[in-house]
């Protein structure tokens with residue numbers, strides 16, 4: 228009866244002599260200190276009588292305390308919590324292997340196996356190599372062999388050794404590191420905590436700082452390429468013949484509108500995907516952002532584009548305040564869903580997109596190319612660098628540096644200016660060339 232009883236508070240347990248032996252001389256309560264009869268535990272609340280399996284008062288009292296401890300709800304909860312938080316030390320390399328295996332098991336795409344293995348396999352090797360150097364010459368207790376020994380400062384040191392130069396690859400790597408340690412926590416190789424980082428040491432890695440834009444090739448679409456991308460949007464739904472139709476109804480049209488929005492407003496994908504309807508005025512002006520002083524910076528959309536956006540068919544989880552977004556969850560998340568859609572779209576473009584960076588290396592299309600197209604097409608039409616910079620919320624120097632190389636007309640003018648300066652035997656002063664360039668463009 229007492230075994231399964233759940234006590235709300237610590238049970239009170241007395242030691243009693245249930246029945247004195249016939250020859251006991253200490254049967255009176257006030258004199259029973261020397262009684263050597265078998266002792267019992269008496270649980271007051273349940274009135275249970277349990278043999279203490281001893282004749283000694285002292286031992287019986289000790290057992291009463293133990294019994295109370297074993298049924299004390301506060302102590303039981305604490306024990307359960309400790310058991311819950313108990314970790315199994317796991318070697319770093321083995322932890323990585325299990326993590327990679329679980330990623331692969333969870334993936335429905337066998338082609339993804341290789342990419343996963345290579346991404347996390349590289350990470351594993353880099354961390355293990357780093358720790359190998361770190362551990363060298365250190366006494367055993369200071370060596371880091373298990374995942375639970377890895378700290379945020381150590382990971383920061385590790386990050387200092389990352390060779391990848393770009394913002395994007397570093398911040399992706401940081402995300403992958405966080406994912407790995409989240410897995411370790413779920414496996415109870417690392418203790419989960421109530422801290423903000425939940426005990427994940429990778430969340431303590433310094434946020435990657437850097438200019439996002441500087442590392443992205445600023446390639447625009449040519450007008451013909453952009454047209455082909457829009458045509459591919461029209462073919463998008465048909466390419467999805469095998470998937471649930473209701474889910475994707477109107478997806479191609481939404482995609483078409485989104486591509487146009489990015490191309491004609493210069494918005495980056497996250498801003499475009501989460502754009503509020505209230506930002507588009509009846510006069511087809513779209514508020515891009517507000518300056519620090521609160522003034523709206525607007526761009527005028529071509530009427531056809533503005534209308535397409537207004538009447539974009541809502542997605543399955545659309546929120547009436549937004550063109551494309553449900554308004555729920557993180558904005559980045561919404562953008563990455565559309566990035567996936569775009570990756571599918573690129574494959575549908577005919578003729579296939581042949582994109583090269585400035586060194587002539589093949590590159591994959593990116594959503595940012597719509598924004599680049601917006602900027603370059605404006606520059607080609609002689610809109611001033613200052614104005615383009617304002618629309619992009621970028622610095623004019625950045626715009627010059629990134630977009631001029633893609634506008635052959637501006638390049639030609641620049642060269643002509645340089646050649647003219649040879650004829651006139653004048654020294655070349657670059658800011659003057661820039662001014663001349665501006666003036667010439669203005670007259671064109």
Ligand SMILES: [Zn+2]
Pocket residue numbers: 244246247248251252253254262263264
């Ligand atoms: Zn007795």
